[in-house]
Amino acid sequence: MKKISLRVLLAGLLLVLLAAGGGAWLLGSRYGRALIAQRVRQQLAKNSDLVLGPFEVEVSPWRDFPHLTASLRHLALTDTARGRAETVLRLDRADARLELGALLHGRVQVTRLTLSNGALREVVDSTGHSWGLRGKRRPGPGKAPVLDLGLDSLIINNFTIETRNAYIHSAIGARVRVGRLAGRLAGGVLRVQGLLDGQLEFLQNPSGTLLAHEPVRARVRYHYTFRARQGSFDDTRFTLNGDTVRLSGTHTVDPTRPTGTQLALRFAGDQPLLAVLNTALPPRLRPYLAGATSPSKAQVTYRIEGQSGPTMRPRTLLSFKLRDASLAWPDSARRINHWDLAATYDNGPGHRPETTTLTLQRCRLYSPAGQLDVALMLRNFRQPYVRGRLSGRTELPELAALLTPRGLWQARRGTAALNVTFQGLLRPPPNSTRLAALQRNLDVRGAVVLRNADLLLPARHARLSALNVRIGIADSVWKLTDASGVLDGMRFQASATTVHLLGYLTGQSATTTIRGDFAVDDLHVGRLRGLLRPPAGAPARPNARRRAQARAALTATLGTSLIPQGMRLSVALHCRRLLLPADTLSDLFVRVYHDGRQVRLQGLTGRIYGGEVQGNLAWPTDTAATDVPPINFQLSVHFGTLPYRQLLARLAPVRRPAPGRPGYRKRAALPALRELLLTADGQLDCSIDAVRLPDGQSLRNLRLRLIKEDSLLDMPYLTVTVPQGGQGRASASAIVDDLRLTAAAADVSLRYATLDVQQLLKLFAALSPPDSLVTPAKRVARQAARTRRASGRTARGRPRTGSMLTNGVLAATLHVQADQVRYAAVRGGQFRLAVHLRDGTARIDTAALNAFGGRVRLNGVLHTNRGRDHHPLHVQTSLEDIQLPAFFTVAQAMGLRVLGGDNIRGTVRLSGDLRTDLDAAFLPGFDQTQAYLQADIRNLELIDVEALTESLKFIRKERSGHLYFEPVRTQLILDRGELLIPDLKLNSNLANMALNGTYALDGRANLYIGANAIQALFGDNQKRIERIKNNQPLAPRPHPGLTYVNLRRTSSETKYRVRLFKKEEQRQQQDQLRLQARQFLVTQRLDTTLRLLP
Template sequence: MKSFSLWRVLGVGFFLLLLALGLAGWLLSSRYGQRYARQLVREQLTRNSELVLAPFDVDFSLWQDFPHLTASLNHLTLTDTTHRRAVPVMRVGRADMRLELRELLHGRVQVTRLTLHDVAIGQRVDSLGHSWGLRGKQRPAQAKAPKINLALDSIIIHNFGIFTRNDYIHSALKGRVFQARLSAVIKGGVLQVQGRLQGRLDQLRNRSGNLLTNEPVQMWLHYRYDFAQRQGKFSNTSATLNGDTIHISGTHTADMASGAGPPRGTVLDLRFAGSQPLLEVLHAVLPPSVRPLLTGAASTSKAQITYLMSGLSGPLVRPHIVLHFGLQGANIKWPDSARRIDHWDLQGTYDNGPAHLPQTMSVRLNQCRIYSPVGQLDVAFLLRDFRRPFIDGHLRGRTQLPQLVALLSPGRWHAHQGTADLDVHLHGLLPAMGPRRRGDFRKNMSVRGVATLHDAAFELAGRHSDLRQLNVRIGMNDSLWHLSNASGMLGGMKFQATATTTYLLDYLTGQHPTTTIRGDFTVDELDLGSMRQMLRPGQAVLLANTRRVRRQPRTLAARQRIATTLGSHLIPPGMLLDVALRCGRLALATDTLRDLAVRVRHDGERMQLTGIKGKLWDGVVTGEAQWPTDSANRVAPVSYAVDFHFDTLSYKHLLSRLSHPPRRSAKTPRSPAIRELLLAANGKLSYEINTMLLPNGESLRDMHMRFDKEGSTLRLPYLHFIAPQGGVGTGSAIAVLSGLHLVAADATLDLRYPTLDVPELLRMLASVAPPPADSAAAAARQVARTARRTRRTARLGPQSSLITDGRFSALLHVEADQVHYGAVHGRDFRLVSRLQEGEALLDDCTVNTFDGRVTLRGRLITNAGRQHHPLQVQALLEDIKLPELFGTATDMQLNVLSRDNIQGTLRCAAALRTDLDAKFLPDLEQTNGYVRANIRDLELVNVEALEDAFKLLKKRTGHLFFEPVSSEFVLSRGQLLIPSLRLNSNLTELEVSGRYDLDGRANLFIGMNPVHAFLGNNDKRITRIQAGETVSRRDPKLTYVNLSRELPHTKYHVKLFQKKEQHDAQVALRRQTRQIILTQRLDTTLRLLPRTPLTAPPPRLITAP
């Protein structure tokens, strides 16, 4: 009975429970229940705000989590309509809430489990500061703790996304939680949440750019929120970021605006501590303009960080952020091997400043030490104002130079080796490190201190030369650098220097248009072409200069002037100099200056070389020079005043240097030669030469000469020297130039000798002329060379030559007290000659010799070879003493009468054509001439030929006296041809004709009157002849005797009664003389000689039939 009642009670209770559950399920699943649930949700989410909840679905299920009731919200969308704009701020795909039925039966809602699917929450702030979010525009209300106690055993989240974008402060956050398992408890007005979240941080960005992208994140959350205080607190919370653990602690508290307004934001006091990858930390703490320096960098090191957020944070307000970071033994490297740090200790602080804006942000390195195999470098600096980063730092210590240069000036300078001792203070704007401006380290930067480089090796980008073995102490005062005890190798040139420079590094890297260098430089060898390539300014400066030049188009004359302005080939534009240079060897095209000392000044418009002293061609050069370097070239070209002093100099060497342009390779950097400097510039060039070696082995002494160049005119105002034979030479010259080429020249040379050897003088003059061809092969080569020169001249214009090309003429004056020409001796020698193309014209040549006077006029060919010098001359001999003349002929080894055999005076005019040999003596075999002579007071004593002809009157023929006689002769190849020589002597009338070889051979016909010879009064005839009386005789009948000998110094063969033979021989002889005169082009008019009775037109004796 009792048992029945128990089962009954249990049955009734179960029935009632089912009835209650059924009733509750019906109630909740009815429209009334759903409407009530939607109204409850809408009221809780939109109360006191401008949030609008879009229509959504509500479902209840008793069987989903029996015996608990499950309420599901589907497609929940919340929109903020603040500021007249609707912005979705929350979307929930599905939310499942497990409800306690017992609490529902008592009118209370208790959720014990919450599961969320596809949730997205967003916040948006525009550029004006208008915000849209879950807060809407909440009206101020007194903070109250909730009256309910809540215990959520499980909060499960699947695919939760969050997005915030603030255009006012230029920041954005985008992340996603893939899965989260949390638990939450509300008790006594305090919410406590703990659990684990797993997701990804898609983007974290501030105004400077992305800080993090696509980073996996895990978080272990311990959170407490006090509703009364509106304060949340993180404790024992940690998260993984970049694979490292970050510990989070601190509080956030809602900050309510005074009056009727929404909350301004949240007051933060948060701390994040842990380790993060070094590069991520550097990317976060460095200004945006410096971050490109990290491009391509890699590091395995971690930085210990402490990230502090404090103060108010909201849509319009940034919090105060301080980041402490530290390194121990860190490393970092870039793709290029030169940029790397292998051991780095660092303690630094990042602070966004009181205004929480870029202009108040700063980074301070309290302790920074970089280790290297050569030592350690301590760095301390404060970097502030991230808009225009300003640095105040100090570098002290020793480091490896390649790494230092690669960090400070990547892409411009490359250091291969070396160490640097630094004690440098930096103060100023930090340059941008972008690809277009990377390495502009010195712009707007004050750099002061000392840097000492040891065994450094540099290469400047874009140059084909390097700087090696550099040792230097650099005292830096901003752009002013003082270089002390500098030494090294620049492009293969060893140098030493002490100098002060401004903007030197900026100029070489193209950051400044000019640089100024003052000091002392010593180099062992200097190649100006290569040096100019190395020291040319950066591309930016060159482009700027090019743009400036293009604004002012040059005329043709200006372009021609700038072509001759050698400054454009020597000093790069923008390099201002005031240096004392000492150079062991200076290469100027084909010329080389040695032991050069010079003061070089360049002010940007004019180049000045003063105090020049050096050695050139084994001589000493001194002087000064200047030329304009302005781009407009509106001033005169190069001007100079240079003196050369040589102890000994070769004439050939000097002539080759001054006559011919240098030959250059197309790849060789252009640098001027001395010849170009002389011909393209204006100025004065003086030479002092103790001894000038001539090509013939002789020498000129104490030579002084000066060149004056102005425009296209080159003058030699004076020339002075002592000639080989003790003579004194003076001269002057003038030349006309076209560009660098000689067009025409004219010179005057005066020589004064106490004693002169004429052949030696001629050999000396011939030796200073270019050597002509001496053979057929050489002549052929000369013809080919001339043809090539003609073609080249047609292409390039006139080429320069000093003597033999027809553009050079010279006037030669020679005077001598005593003169020698072979065996001929004389005095009062005077010569006037004009030197021109291939010949020397003898305008006048006089000498007193043979107790008389000789005058010569004619032409000497100078381009027939060194062994041959054809001579055409007309000679006038006046009052010549025959004993002296024949005595000299005997001395010349000619087989003629001796000085004891003849007496008398000769007046003679002759036209001669001969060939002077290498010694400039006439060759009798090549000598032809026409002679017209007057002889007075002729006496013949013991003449062998006459004695043989008058054997029967030998006593009377021993001493013959003759009346004055005039006649003509022809000299041909060592033979004297006598067509007809009529003589009136004290013995008889005579006629001589025939040939006489100057070596003694002869074939003579002598006509005489035997009757007069035997019967005449010899003494009376002698008296009349000596008294100058003319004896008139009828034309006598002459008897002819033939005297001949085939060998010199033998007896004559005498043949009597040779009248017919004489007539035939005379006719033949006249014909021969006429032929010689015609073929040898002998001028029988003697028109070059002064007009005298002797040089009047001849009586045509020779040309008569």
């Protein structure tokens, strides 16, 4: 029995082996492979219109023995719909393991299937036509396959899936690196489960790329019911962004539609916060998240419902929640530390961006300052329209992160309390070039309170710190109450109403309107100009003609640079100090008005240079026109006591760097106040109680008025009380060109009761610039030479150096009158002076006074630009009917060693041409004095003259002690304190006499006196006296028979040394003196014609 069973078993096994080998041979033969290929094509043609390309079939009994392996290689399916061929499936190799037992019974049973290097594609063009892997969709319920399938292993290696839809602008691409699945088909239901490991290559929608190159691991549990044509995901899970997402739901084929699928899918899990926000926010809001990072996760529920197809989007609802989330941007000031959120994204019934909404059911930000609640609904992602409410307290950096994109304004610290509602269109992304004038549809209303805020305005390069303010918001109108803070280093307080203020400060609005009161401690105009400059892209001012362009340059500096055209103002400004580059105003109050065309400063009061200023100014801000109206001012200034040097410094031109040098543009951007007066038109009234001069004297009660119109600067009056009780009045006019005076003329009148001429001259010296400001002559010459050599230099070149009195700009006429006058020891009356001042010289047209019992006149030139100790004087003088006693008394009082007033009687008429140098006290230095003199002496009497009594010792003193002389006409030369007397003829009551020699004003003398000895000894003295007194001529003039005596002394302290009978020495000396006099007149170029005298 056992043997039979063994034979039977062996025979059966042999038969099985023969049958299997035969079957394998049959399938592996050419006939078998063709049969398999035919069956594959028949099944595909029955269920699909796709075109199957050439492929290879391979059957092997040994590859997976004892199982049979059937392989398809280079399989490709092409969709040729609408005349376009698209490869929708490509598979390098598919290996199926077949059960031999099933084959022997006529059934095909696959227990393992391996797919390697495949690709599945679907394409939809812009018209909605699609190409993809699809079968023939038959009406009615689906048919279940007749066979049952138990697939123990489905292995996938390197398989890609890609869908691109140009109609709805979406795309998805994924790659399965390795898949291990198992499937079973039984009872018309296909069940698949297993693991997939791959990568989501890209996920795109109309707003851009949502995900790219994200690793994905999935655990699949899926079943498909063929009769219902419905697939279901059962507890399918996959990892995305490092978190697990659960997938459930169904997809159902609608047999009534040619394409598309009915979806009801649900995704649930945690996802990174930024990934969720990038999906939920409209594209124009995503720049808010640029550079942001967050460690937080969002609890996400994502549902896809409705019909999906090539031209149809399903409805998508994304619900996400946050708990204690945080968000930070690269700049440390922008961050959200504690955030709770519940929100829903819904693409709406239209399944389009236009019907999409984002609703915040709960949004709360926590901070040490409190909590901020946000309620919001955002709809229409094409043009986002928002409606919401902000209420609560929060840290300002978190609020800034929530409300503003990077770059507009940033908050570093501070707290904010809000109760605000808002609705309208959202702004464009921050890189948009459109101004907010096109984006003013967001209506905001409510109140905001900021405390200790620290803000940055990148568009203005400004920082606003220590800000405390309550802001009442009504759309674009902001009401600032009790505002205080520090703006770019300037502390301020304010209460104001503004329109479009934030948009202007952040560069999003071209205009803003401000009304209210402002108080600033230190206002830096240069910084303010940078802060308030107009937004980038403002139109440039066209070129204009030269003069209009120069005027427009300064007008534009004050107008569009200081207060831009877009800033409309009606404010009251209190300023402790207004800091200009060259000037400072303190205790300033002014009302500022600007309507977009003109700035008006009204009711201005303040202090400058220690004085008080008040008045009004106005200038245009619309500088586009060629004919720019000038700046206009009406100002008055009052000073108490002002040092004269300080006054000169304030009137001097502002030193600026040369063009091209560092700091030129910065210093040229804002004018000094004195430059403003030279360029603008208007009126300035100035009053100064006292101007303290360097020598200690003062000008008092100075009053003047300046009127500027175009290039003409006019001073209709100036009144002043000068030292010594004089009253002065002046008028002047000047031509202004390019911020400097090019020509000026003045007329000055002074009236005194009693005048000290020295003090008057010292006054003029004190009013002249110091030596350090006067350009030396050599430097002037070098500068002139450089100017001539410079190529292209115009007549409008550099301004001349020195003061106006010394550089040729000012020509002035001075008139002085005095009832009583003194000059050193000289006393006089009825003083009259007329002087022309120009180029550092005073041309004396007339100087006259009553002195010495007669009248003194002189004309000439006084140089005032040679230094404090040197004042060269060249005059021609005339002394009429001068009483010699008074004259010589004054001469002795001035330190000259000459006859005393008791030693001489008579009158003289003296004319002369004189050069001298006045010292710092304006007294002549006789050692520097040179003169040519013509004298006409009458009624001359000499009494007890030492020189005569010494030379006439041989005559009784009663006769020689008092001499009377006939009228004398003579010419004398004064050379550096020494009087040259070449030949002086004297007829006296004693005798005919002659005199020649030298006499120094310090008392030194070398004189030769000649007398007729016969007349002296035996003449009738009384008779000669009577003839002289009666103007009757005496005997003939002296003749060669005169006897000469030499008188010499080396100082005024010694007596004369008398030498008799020196006729020959006298003749030699006389010849020498005559030669010396001629050489003196030639070399010194003194005018012997005295043509300047009237």
